[in-house]
Amino acid sequence: MTYIKKQKIYSLCFLLGVLSCSRSPSDDLNLDLGRFGAFYTRIESDEEFEKYARVGPHSDIVVDLGKDDLALIFWRGSSYLPYLQSTKGKSYVEELIPRNGDGTKEMPDKTNSLSVVKLIENNPEQVVVLWRYLPEFIGGNPQLGVDPTKFVEEYFHIQADGKVKRKIKKGTPSIDHWRDSSQIVIQEFQLTSSGIEYLNTTESKSSKLIEKVAGNPVVSKSIIQPLSWWKFDEGKGRLISETVQGVSTEYIGNKCLWRKGVSGHALQLDGYTSAIVLPENLTASIKNELTLEAWVALGAYPWSYVPIIQQVDDNPEELLMLTGDRPLLTGEEKNEEDEGKEEEDEEDFDFVLKQEDDRGYFFGLDGYGKLSFKIRVGDKWEELLSERHLEKAIWYHVAATIGNGKMRIFINGKKVGEKRVASDDIQLSDKKIKIGKGKDRRPIRPVRANTFSDSYALDGLLDEIRIYDQDLSEHDIMTSYEVYLANRELYTEVDMDSRELPKGENRSQFGAYYTHLKFYDVWDNLWRFGDYPDVVVEFDNNPSKFIFWRGAGYIPMLANGEGQWYSNEFNETWNKSGGEGCQEPMSDKEAFTNHAKIIENTPARVVVQWRYPLLDVNRVMANYNEETGWCDWSEWYYYIYPDGLAVKSMKLWTEGERNHEWQESMAIFGPNQHPEEIINTKAALTMLNLDGVQVDYDWVNGPPESVEEPEGQSIQYINYTGEYKPITIGDFEWSDVYGGELTEYAVFPTWNHWPVAQMPSDGRYAIYNDRTAHSSLTHVGPSVYKEIKTGPTPYYQKILMEGMTKLKPAKLVPIARSWMQAPGLSNLKGVTGSYDKSQRAYILRKSEGDISFTIDASRESPLVNAAIVIKDWGDFKFQKMTVNGNLENVKHGFVRDTDGSNTLIFWLETTKIEGVEIRIT
Numbered sequence: 001m002t003y004i005k006k007q008k009i010y011s012l013c014f015l016l017g018v019l020s021c022s023r024s025p026s027d028d029l030n031l032d033l034g035r036f037g038a039f040y041t042r043i044e045s046d047e048e049f050e051k052y053a054r055v056g057p058h059s060d061i062v063v064d065l066g067k068d069d070l071a072l073i074f075w076r077g078s079s080y081l082p083y084l085q086s087t088k089g090k091s092y093v094e095e096l097i098p099r100n101g102d103g104t105k106e107m108p109d110k111t112n113s114l115s116v117v118k119l120i121e122n123n124p125e126q127v128v129v130l131w132r133y134l135p136e137f138i139g140g141n142p143q144l145g146v147d148p149t150k151f152v153e154e155y156f157h158i159q160a161d162g163k164v165k166r167k168i169k170k171g172t173p174s175i176d177h178w179r180d181s182s183q184i185v186i187q188e189f190q191l192t193s194s195g196i197e198y199l200n201t202t203e204s205k206s207s208k209l210i211e212k213v214a215g216n217p218v219v220s221k222s223i224i225q226p227l228s229w230w231k232f233d234e235g236k237g238r239l240i241s242e243t244v245q246g247v248s249t250e251y252i253g254n255k256c257l258w259r260k261g262v263s264g265h266a267l268q269l270d271g272y273t274s275a276i277v278l279p280e281n282l283t284a285s286i287k288n289e290l291t292l293e294a295w296v297a298l299g300a301y302p303w304s305y306v307p308i309i310q311q312v313d314d315n316p317e318e319l320l321m322l323t324g325d326r327p328l329l330t331g332e333e334k335n336e337e338d339e340g341k342e343e344e345d346e347e348d349f350d351f352v353l354k355q356e357d358d359r360g361y362f363f364g365l366d367g368y369g370k371l372s373f374k375i376r377v378g379d380k381w382e383e384l385l386s387e388r389h390l391e392k393a394i395w396y397h398v399a400a401t402i403g404n405g406k407m408r409i410f411i412n413g414k415k416v417g418e419k420r421v422a423s424d425d426i427q428l429s430d431k432k433i434k435i436g437k438g439k440d441r442r443p444i445r446p447v448r449a450n451t452f453s454d455s456y457a458l459d460g461l462l463d464e465i466r467i468y469d470q471d472l473s474e475h476d477i478m479t480s481y482e483v484y485l486a487n488r489e490l491y492t493e494v495d496m497d498s499r500e501l502p503k504g505e506n507r508s509q510f511g512a513y514y515t516h517l518k519f520y521d522v523w524d525n526l527w528r529f530g531d532y533p534d535v536v537v538e539f540d541n542n543p544s545k546f547i548f549w550r551g552a553g554y555i556p557m558l559a560n561g562e563g564q565w566y567s568n569e570f571n572e573t574w575n576k577s578g579g580e581g582c583q584e585p586m587s588d589k590e591a592f593t594n595h596a597k598i599i600e601n602t603p604a605r606v607v608v609q610w611r612y613p614l615l616d617v618n619r620v621m622a623n624y625n626e627e628t629g630w631c632d633w634s635e636w637y638y639y640i641y642p643d644g645l646a647v648k649s650m651k652l653w654t655e656g657e658r659n660h661e662w663q664e665s666m667a668i669f670g671p672n673q674h675p676e677e678i679i680n681t682k683a684a685l686t687m688l689n690l691d692g693v694q695v696d697y698d699w700v701n702g703p704p705e706s707v708e709e710p711e712g713q714s715i716q717y718i719n720y721t722g723e724y725k726p727i728t729i730g731d732f733e734w735s736d737v738y739g740g741e742l743t744e745y746a747v748f749p750t751w752n753h754w755p756v757a758q759m760p761s762d763g764r765y766a767i768y769n770d771r772t773a774h775s776s777l778t779h780v781g782p783s784v785y786k787e788i789k790t791g792p793t794p795y796y797q798k799i800l801m802e803g804m805t806k807l808k809p810a811k812l813v814p815i816a817r818s819w820m821q822a823p824g825l826s827n828l829k830g831v832t833g834s835y836d837k838s839q840r841a842y843i844l845r846k847s848e849g850d851i852s853f854t855i856d857a858s859r860e861s862p863l864v865n866a867a868i869v870i871k872d873w874g875d876f877k878f879q880k881m882t883v884n885g886n887l888e889n890v891k892h893g894f895v896r897d898t899d900g901s902n903t904l905i906f907w908l909e910t911t912k913i914e915g916v917e918i919r920i921t
Helices: 048-052 175-179 474-491 809-820
Strands: 005-009 013-015 018-020 029-033 037-041 060-064 071-074 083-086 089-092 115-122 126-133 152-159 163-170 185-192 195-202 228-230 239-242 247-250 257-260 265-270 276-278 290-298 306-312 319-323 350-353 360-365 370-377 380-389 396-403 406-411 414-420 433-435 459-468 511-515 534-538 545-548 557-559 565-567 595-601 606-613 633-640 645-653 666-669 685-689 694-697 713-718 725-729 732-737 773-776 778-782 786-788 795-805 825-829 831-836 841-846 851-855 863-871 881-883 886-888 891-896 902-912 916-920
Touching (some): 029 060, 037 126, 037 891, 060 126, 083 195, 228 239, 247 276, 370 396, 396 474, 534 606, 545 606, 713 809, 725 809, 851 863
Antiparallel strands (some): 013 018, 037 060, 060 071, 115 126, 163 185, 185 195, 239 247, 265 459, 276 433, 290 459, 306 360, 360 370, 370 380, 406 414, 534 545, 545 557, 565 666, 606 633, 633 645, 645 795, 825 851, 881 916
16 A cells, blocks of 8 residues: 655745745645645635635645655645745745736735636646736726736646646737747746756747738729729738738737638638728828728628728717616616606617717628718718628628719619718818727617627628729629629638537547637637636537536536537626626626636546636626625536536625525527527426426417426426437526517527627627527526525525436436435445535545445435445555445546545446445445
8 A cells, every 4th residue: 555644734924025934824734645646625824815715625736746745736825826845845936927916925816816727637647737817917896907818828747757847828919929839938847855946948939930821813903993902912911901002001900810802812800809000191082972892791790880991080989878678687676767767668778879970981880780881971970871781601792982962882783772962072080091990889789788888890801992082883883893703603602710609529428628619710819728728528428518618708508419508507696896787707708717627537427616706797896895805706516427417516605695696597509590499489498396297388479477387396497409408407496487688589588798799798689690699598596505694704505406418307307306305325334424415426434444335215215326425545446336236337436635635436327216235345
């Protein structure tokens, strides 16, 4: 047997800016060390911050070097800058990137809300730890100075012989620089009983060559010489050239993405950061005639007005009033303004903005995808909208003309709009010419007032933009369109990434893995994450997955084999600490603070932790404590088993009113998915109780009035069109229907402000199926499992079971009983312990000798699969398990517990309604 030495890990203090230990802790944590490997733990200390810490037992990482009493420790008390623990004391690894936040010099991230560590790899040869942090930010509520392009990722590759390779990647404005493998600082050092011996440091350098991407054949013919012409035929780099007057400018945005165009190359814009800004004097010769021409292919419809090309004053939007009925938040009552409205006024909620009165011209699209031509003529700001909208992923030739008192819009050479205006000079703006992006705007179709102005760009492809100081005739417009038809076969299939929700690696093997889920390229380019930001859990004989993806703020998703996603939502509160609207993990659009990490990963079970604060879209934190820096924080554990089901233990720390939301039944849709294609409207929902009584509910003509029957309901089954359907099981104290916020789009209320959307809004109605969106069906109210209402870290906790299944609703009753009325244990020998409902597992502790016990299954308390967790297993090997005397080939695995000791986990797949005798050798 290997001897496992007990070592005490002491608290830390800082003296004269140098990390050292100057006092003994009040609470020592004993850890079993002596075997190379790593494990999660919580380093307790007598530091003041520890008293208020809203973290669970897996907040720190210990890397056991296996000899010489050495451990490399990533601790919250230094915001995870690691230190070497040895018999001679503690030595911190060099801080190569200075950190300055809302905490102390020693712990710059006061609550580690913007700092996290994850154990990426843990095997006998190597341990890999990821440390991700924001080095510079400002404290307070909200936290300021949080920039997605400035996060740092450090990877520590730790070998069994104590050698460490540290790779440091700094955030960059350009995604190309972020992905450049040479943009990494590499530091190598040796961990010894005498301290840290630094061996070598290699600085980063840029080495990427810019290669031109392939384009289509170039169409060089022009019917009439334009005043300005952007061909977008560079095909590489970030420099954009205007070819008539010879002006070049640098592309603004994450990445200058070149595609095959209608002629040569086209430029793809990402919908958020992309813009081209040009000198204002390029169009100085324009007097009383103007033609604007371009080719455009949309990836998604704009959130609001967005230019193809413009030169306007772009005066900021001015909100005059709110109109229509404002949907209330959960628990919110009508205020005086709402009470004063006429009951018969059922107008949709909207913003009333001051009418635009700009100078210059605008040619682009509105939020419905209709072409918009705006211009100041005759001292009046005029607008003309096309009679139809553009479809997605189709190349269109578009043009707008003005002259002789007439505005016109054309699509593919045909006139689709006309308006009489003054026959007068065009009043130009003295501002810059802009392509693809204009002023900040509020998205159209808001749900409530908590949709704010922000910066948006065109999402799609642009090619062949031209400006003429003439009013081109209808014949000229048609001829100009027809010139490009020579390449029609080459651009009929638009050169854009397909947009489908991520699928993972499809390993078809039970287990969890870190990965970098891809969505579509222009959206992927918005992020600064390395190779391991996301978590996927797969199964052996079940095509469904659990997906923890940054694009959804790591809000856990269930996905079936047909790519149909579902989520049971999260904790949510409203309007706390000066916040506006929903305070929830949805609001962390950039995944600054939300994160997920794998705690256990064995053939017997997977455990994934998800942590997040409750904040609004302006990052105002709920129930914020200025003294401690803590707000409402949630830490959820997903105990996921090979049968495709998970029990989630949901813990929420709060000093506020305990009126939080805990569950909402949400269907998630990718681009090109519609709610009524994913959810059967007939018998859309089934509710059951533990007696097997079931009631079906339809959404054929909209939501039902209620879903309260049958009495004592504990099972919810949602009838997806795919083979596997989402289920939720728990002790439901109540249930209701999400019956409001309906539009013409679907019989289910549907919004697209989340997931994926990078917009400050907690409610925006879906109009088309162009974007990722979600619908809600019901709420269920799980009962409180545990709670503490006083002290420095008050919390309450609830539990639910969820998963995807192809079983019929009635077949779920034994599963629900086996968890909610789990059979007890008797005749325990060699172990002590009992059933833990929050883990769906029998949690036992080994004492001595062989192990045996009986699971007292019955018809009321059946055994439907069992997880058995045996702590303090020591260094014994597992040989066999018998069930009622028969040898069972059970799935099993070992993990290191938070004290470093061995824990053995079994998964027994069986169904029994009578006593089951278990023997373990």
